[in-house]
Amino acid sequence: MGIKFHNVTKTFGNTAVVDDLSLSINDGELVVLLGPSGCGKSTTLRMLAGLEDVTSGDIYIGEQRVNEIPPQHRDIAMVFQNYALYPHMTVTDNISYPLRIRKLSGDQIRERVGNVAQLLEIEKLLGRKPRELSGGERQRVALARAIVREPRAYLMDEPLSNLDARLRVQMRGELKRLQQELGTTTIYVTHDQAEAMTLAHRVAVMRNGKLQQFDTPLTIYDRPANRFVAEFVGSPGMNFITGHVDSGNRSFQREGLKLALHDEQLARFNGTNVEVVLGIRPEHVSVSTTQQGGLLPATVYVSELMGSETFVFVTLAGEKIIARAEADFRAEVESTVWVGFDLAKAHFFDPGSGERVGN
Amino acid sequence: MAAVIPVYWMLTISLKNEVDQFAVPPLWFSFSPTLAHYRDAFLTRSFGQYLITSAIVSTGSTICALIIGTLAAYALARFRMPRRLDRKLALWILSTRMFPPIVTAVPLFLMMRDLGLLNTRLALIILYTGFNLPFVVWMMRGFFLEIPRELEDAAMIDGDSRMGALRRVLLPLVAPGLAATAVFCLIISWNEFLFALVMTQTDEAMTLPVGIAGRVTQYEIKWGVMSAAGIVAMLPILVFALAVQKYLVRGLSLGAVKG
Numbered sequence: 144m145g146i147k148f149h150n151v152t153k154t155f156g157n158t159a160v161v162d163d164l165s166l167s168i169n170d171g172e173l174v175v176l177l178g179p180s181g182c183g184k185s186t187t188l189r190m191l192a193g194l195e196d197v198t199s200g201d202i203y204i205g206e207q208r209v210n211e212i213p214p215q216h217r218d219i220a221m222v223f224q225n226y227a228l229y230p231h232m233t234v235t236d237n238i239s240y241p242l243r244i245r246k247l248s249g250d251q252i253r254e255r256v257g258n259v260a261q262l263l264e265i266e267k268l269l270g271r272k273p274r275e276l277s278g279g280e281r282q283r284v285a286l287a288r289a290i291v292r293e294p295r296a297y298l299m300d301e302p303l304s305n306l307d308a309r310l311r312v313q314m315r316g317e318l319k320r321l322q323q324e325l326g327t328t329t330i331y332v333t334h335d336q337a338e339a340m341t342l343a344h345r346v347a348v349m350r351n352g353k354l355q356q357f358d359t360p361l362t363i364y365d366r367p368a369n370r371f372v373a374e375f376v377g378s379p380g381m382n383f384i385t386g387h388v389d390s391g392n393r394s395f396q397r398e399g400l401k402l403a404l405h406d407e408q409l410a411r412f413n414g415t416n417v418e419v420v421l422g423i424r425p426e427h428v429s430v431s432t433t434q435q436g437g438l439l440p441a442t443v444y445v446s447e448l449m450g451s452e453t454f455v456f457v458t459l460a461g462e463k464i465i466a467r468a469e470a471d472f473r474a475e476v477e478s479t480v481w482v483g484f485d486l487a488k489a490h491f492f493d494p495g496s497g498e499r500v501g502n
Numbered sequence: 503m504a505a506v507i508p509v510y511w512m513l514t515i516s517l518k519n520e521v522d523q524f525a526v527p528p529l530w531f532s533f534s535p536t537l538a539h540y541r542d543a544f545l546t547r548s549f550g551q552y553l554i555t556s557a558i559v560s561t562g563s564t565i566c567a568l569i570i571g572t573l574a575a576y577a578l579a580r581f582r583m584p585r586r587l588d589r590k591l592a593l594w595i596l597s598t599r600m601f602p603p604i605v606t607a608v609p610l611f612l613m614m615r616d617l618g619l620l621n622t623r624l625a626l627i628i629l630y631t632g633f634n635l636p637f638v639v640w641m642m643r644g645f646f647l648e649i650p651r652e653l654e655d656a657a658m659i660d661g662d663s664r665m666g667a668l669r670r671v672l673l674p675l676v677a678p679g680l681a682a683t684a685v686f687c688l689i690i691s692w693n694e695f696l697f698a699l700v701m702t703q704t705d706e707a708m709t710l711p712v713g714i715a716g717r718v719t720q721y722e723i724k725w726g727v728m729s730a731a732g733i734v735a736m737l738p739i740l741v742f743a744l745a746v747q748k749y750l751v752r753g754l755s756l757g758a759v760k761g
Contacts, residue, residue, distance in 0.1 A: 194655050214658040221659045227652035231674045240670075241660040288660070298659075 144205040144295040144328055145170045146191065151200035153186055153352075160186045162352040164200070168345075173322050173329045175339040178349035179375070184332045187349070188298050191330065193217050204295055215244075220289035224301040226281045228273040234284050235269045241292045259291045262321075279310045286321070296328040303338065315341060336376045340364065348372050366490075370497035373422050373490060379454060382428065382464045384421045385494060390414045395421055395486075399460035400439070402486055411491065411501030419500060422490040428466035429483040430455045432474060438481035443474045457482060509736070516540070516729035523725055539726035540734075548705040549731045552713035556735070559623050559698075559709060560691035563630030567687055568680065570631070571638025576668060578639065579646035580654075592643060599636045607700050614701055621707040626698060630691040637690075638683055645679035646672065681746045689739055710735045 146168040153161040161183040168174050176184040189195040191202055193214035202209050209217055220241070228237050235256060242252045260266045263283045273281060282302065289297055302318075303311045319342050322329050333339055339346045340360045348355040348363065348371075356368035367373035373381045386397030388404070390412055395402045402421075412419075431438060441457035441464065453472045457464050459482055466482060474480050491500040515523050517535040525533075543549040578592050610629065611620075619625040649672060657667035673680070695711040702708045708716070714731045717724040 189655075192655070192659055194658075213663075214655070215661045215663055217659075219659065221656065223652045223656060225650060225652055227650065227656035229653065229657070229671055240657070240662075244661040244666065288656075292660075 145203075146296060146328060146330065147201075147203040148187070148191075149201040149203070151187070151190065151202060152198050153183070153190060153195060154198045160352050161190070164349075164352075164354055166347055166354065166357060168328060168330065170328055171326045172344045173319075173331060173342060175343035175346045176330065176332045176349060177334070177336060177339040177346050177375070178355075179334055181351075182349045183352035184334075184349050185300055188221075188300055188330060188332050192219060192221050192298055218294050219296045219298060220292055220294040221298040221300065222285050222289050222302045224304055226273075226285040226305075228281055228284055228288075230273050232272075233269070234265065234271055234273070234276070237273065237284055238269075238287045238291050241288065245292075255291050256287075259287045262290070263287050278306050279314065282306060282314060286318075290321075290325065294327070296330065297322075299329065299331045301333055302331075304333070304335070311338075318342065336378065340376070346376075348375065350375075366499070367422075368499055370420060370422065370492040373492070377424060379425055379465050381422045381424050381490070382462075383492075384423075384460075384462050384464070385418075386421060387416060387418050388412050388491075389416055391416070395419070397460055402484060405487065408486070408489070408491070408501070418494050420492040420494050420497075422492060423484055423486075423488065425454060425465040425467040427485040427488040428464060429485070430457065430466040430468045430472065430474075431481045431483070432472075434481050435483075438483045440479050441482045443476055443478050443480055445476060446472070446474055455480070512729045512732050515725055516733050518726070520726060539730040543727045543730045544734075547727065548708075549710070549713055549727075549734070551705055552708050552710045552731075553734065555623055555707060556692060556709040556711075557738070559626045559630065560688050562623070562627040563634060563691050564684055564687040566627065566631040567634035567638045568684060571635050571683075572642050572673075572680070574635075575639045575642035576646055576672070579643045580651070592639070595636045595639050599633075603633070603696055607696060610697070611700050619701075621702050621704045623707055625701050626694075626707075626709065629697050629701070630694060633694075634687040634690060638687065641679065641683045641686075642676065645676040649675055685743060685746050688742065692735075692739055 146166075148164050148166040151161060151164045152159055164183075164187060166174075176187060178184045186195060190197050191204075191209075193209065193212060197210050204217065204219070229240065232240070238256050238259060239252045242255060247255075256269075257266075260269060263286060265280065265283050265287060268276060268280055268284065273284070276284065282305075285302070299318075303314055306314060315338060322342075331338075331342060340363075343360055345358060346360050346363050347357045350371050356363055356372050358366075363372060363376055367376065367381075370383070374383075384395075384397065384400070386395055386400065388394075388409070389396050390409060392401075393404055393409060395404055429438075430441075434440075439459060441459040444456040444458055444463065446453055446455045446468075448470065450470065452470055453468045455466045455468050455472065455474060457466060457480060464482065492498065493500055514530070514533070516539050517537070518529070518533050519536050519538065522529050522533045544553075574595075578588055582588060583591070614620050614625045617625075619628075653671055653675075654664075654667045657671045658664065662670065693711060694709070695715070698709040698712045699715070702712060705713075710731060714728050714735070717728045717731075
């Protein structure tokens with residue numbers, strides 16, 4: 144079932160937690176709401192669930208406007224960060240709760256619980272109480288309780304953030320598989336950009352209650368709409384260098400730094416000289432211990448070996464720049480290395496508004 | 503020891519004949535026990551009736567206070583009212599317990615007289631419900647606040663109504679707290695003396711504490727009868743407190759309800 148937010152605003156007192164949000168989510172799509180804590184993503188989800196009132200605007204599930212419909216009649220399922228399993232019930236009772244409320248017959252309930260337990264490989268846990276389960280097992284039970292009912296949509300509020308790192312990656316993959324198999328519209332809230340990139344069909348990046356960009360993970364990564372999105376998505380984050388475009392000299396300049404620009408890039412500035420922030424991801428910054436033509440000298444601040452690659456933090460023209468190098472790259476702290484920029488991959492942002500300049 | 507000796511002394515007096523009661527030095531262990539005072543109290547006099555009245559009044563008022571108080575506590579724990587009115591309301595409810603009860607005795611007496619409820623069990627049930635309410639509201643509010651809100655959110659999204667979520671998810675989780683609160687209410691109502699004395703004068707409506715005190719008369723003090731009735735009055739509370747002891751401790755140590 145498709146889901147639509149139409150100019151939705153939520154205010155607490157005088158502060159707008161969600162500000163004029165419009166989103167249109169397709170049937171069967173997995174959309175991730177991504178943003179730092181306090182950006183309004185959880186509130187957005189809770190409004191969709193009916194747990195918070197909408198101050199203004201409309202929310203639609205399918206063709207139905209749901210603003211005034213209480214949660215129990217919205218026919219959606221939600222997975223909470225702390226799982227919210229009912230502590231006094233066994234796993235079976237937890238999973239069957241939504242079915243028992245809907246007064247399904249005992250046989251139907253047993254069959255459905257059996258199927259979903261098999262799907263999530265929790266058959267052995269059915270007789271236990273939630274406190275006897277590990278974090279990962281609780282997570283599965285919470286998922287089972289959401290799935291068992293075949294609702295119109297799944298809402299997930301940071302479902303993986305209470306798990307340890309390794310389990311999180313494993314569950315992330317399983318969630319993606321599961322969503323593809325079930326084909327049910329899913330809205331997933333997280334502050335973890337890696338989860339957003341890996342899971343989503345489309346990512347909605349939010350900040351201070353405002354939608355920043357709503358697009359596929361690849362577009363978000365390759366064409367961030369503004370400096371905030373560019374900074375938030377990708378790890379380690381994008382490098383930013385403040386300077387100005389000198390159209391006469393066909394270059395981006397700041398004190399101690401001059402980078403030649405392509406025609407296409409210059410065209411974005413219409414031959415003017417403007418202040419601008421250049422953004423470039425670490426993988427588009429090369430680093431070398433030997434001097435070659437076109438490379439710029441920089442001082443190594445620190446280098447971090449990640450196993451499959453090395454991130455080299457260098458100081459160049461007063462700015463800290465992160466470059467990605469091969470795993471076998473070695474450089475002493477404070478030694479001089481040679482840095483090159485793949486400027487075709489550079490982004491430009493307005494220094495005031497932070498908006499992307501050009502496409 | 504200090505707590506047990508008076509109780510033991512009362513027990514022996516209830517079993518001694520009237521001569522042994524006043525023996526000097528006191529007869530601690532060696533006397534010939536008799537059940538005469540128990541027979542006197544419960545068969546000849548109306549203590550059986552008082553006992554029934556006490557039971558009806560305390561259970562009745564406890565049930566009423568629990569039902570009303572739990573719902574109020576739930577509302578105060580979960581709903582935010584504008585201008586922090588929910589906090590103020592909770593404090594105001596508590597404040598009704600802060601003045602000495604005697605100041606309300608006369609007005610309440612007049613109200614009950616006008617309502618024609620003097621000398622009725624209903625009057626005491628209403629009054630005790632009122633006295634216990636603030637206590638129930640505050641205890642239960644604490645227990646509800648301990649329970650993560652997400653549990654109800656989950657229950658409602660799973661298709662339950664708010665009252666259904668309260669009944670099927672919240673109440674089972676606060677059950678130990680509910681039991682502890684019930685015991686406190688029972689004990690308070692069972693032991694209440696002042697208002698029972700003011701509101702009831704007839705044997706039909708009198709509770710045990712009033713009945714017992716009534717044996718202190720101008721001409722004699724029936725120590726044996728009073729002690730026998732006192733022992734009987736003590737028993738239900740003792741038994742009940744022992745039965746729910748486990749829950750009482752768990753209920754009082756907040757946080758025990760978390761899974």
